[in-house]
Amino acid sequence: MATSGLQILGFFLSLVGIAATIAAMVMVEWKKTAQGKYRSYEGFWMSCTAAQHRATCESYQSILKVQTEIQVTRAVLLVSLILSALAILVSTVGMKCTHFMDDAAESKSNTAMMGGIMFILSGLLTIIITSWFVKTIIQSSYNSIHMIRPEFGNAPFVSWIGGLLTAVGGCFLSCRRCWRSKATGSINVRHLIPTNKPKADYV
Template sequence: MASQGLQLLGFLLALLGLAATIAATFMVEWKKQSQGKTHRIYEGLWMSCSGYERTTCEFHESLFKVSVETQATRAVLLFSVILSAVAVLVSTVGMKCTRFMDGKAESKSTTAMIGGILFMVSGLLTLIITSWYVKMIVQTYKQSHRLQSFEFGKAVFVSWAGSLLTLVGGAFLSCRRCSRSSSSGSVTSSHLLTTANPKSNYV
């Protein structure tokens, strides 16, 4: 666990990453297709939209009608969001600026580190599944007729940004060198003081 300022920075970055991941999960423009100059088709993880100037959206009625990459991305992103939510609670308990676990510096440091690791795992899952989703779209785009295939949309970039912010924020929260050095120094100094006092009685 690093200094309080670094912890706060990591926590805020992780929160921004979580917000971006939630936004990307429910965005419609994961896939996009243009038919002509005005007609657009968008496909998200939960619904698809199509139209000209005004688009109409419909929820996916059945899982069996949704592609494999969409189902997998939906499941992993939901798990990532839940994991980040747990990391928020754990990190809040272990951060220096909170009053939880006062008097237990080592336990508080370990708790913050666990929260940072959870954030990092969440960001890594989001990064992997988003990259795999893009890879599947690119493969389909190359194998099929390009005018009839989908391209990846803005939600992919939002998801990538969310994963990177969550990873960096979790890394800041997981840093413990500063805390360990300061705490170990205080422990050794207090230990020397306590051992010096009994010897002074014999002088």
């Protein structure tokens, strides 16, 4: 089985990944455009206009006025965070360092593995939707006939890192099945050698 330290490491990595995903959602630099000295940024909750080291931000009055790629990415990332929250609860119950379900070791082990799988799904969901958003921005930039071309900002990079850390942490949590197979497969060789030697003939 995986050691308690390996589970704690995976849980910690997943928490850091979730924090990075939350930070990316708060950031406004998801989509940016530049025109001369003016730069405009669009995030999930507000848009900002910067000029000469001064920025003015406004919250969206209605989510329906936000562009489609921002609406879809925001919704999927929220689903990913909800899945991560459930994974935290499930993993906490199943980890060896906690005292939940101590009387049912097999069920506790399976619970921790389910939490790790949920972390993996959450991280993959974050990576996929972020990649789709970046692809959409790049395509719209190539198809734009105006001088102002949209670009993706720094927030997608933070989101990618968050999704990767969450998925890697989930792999550590759910990898104990591999450790178990190794532990059960490594049988002591001495038990395989017959100990009953043929008795020698005595005169």
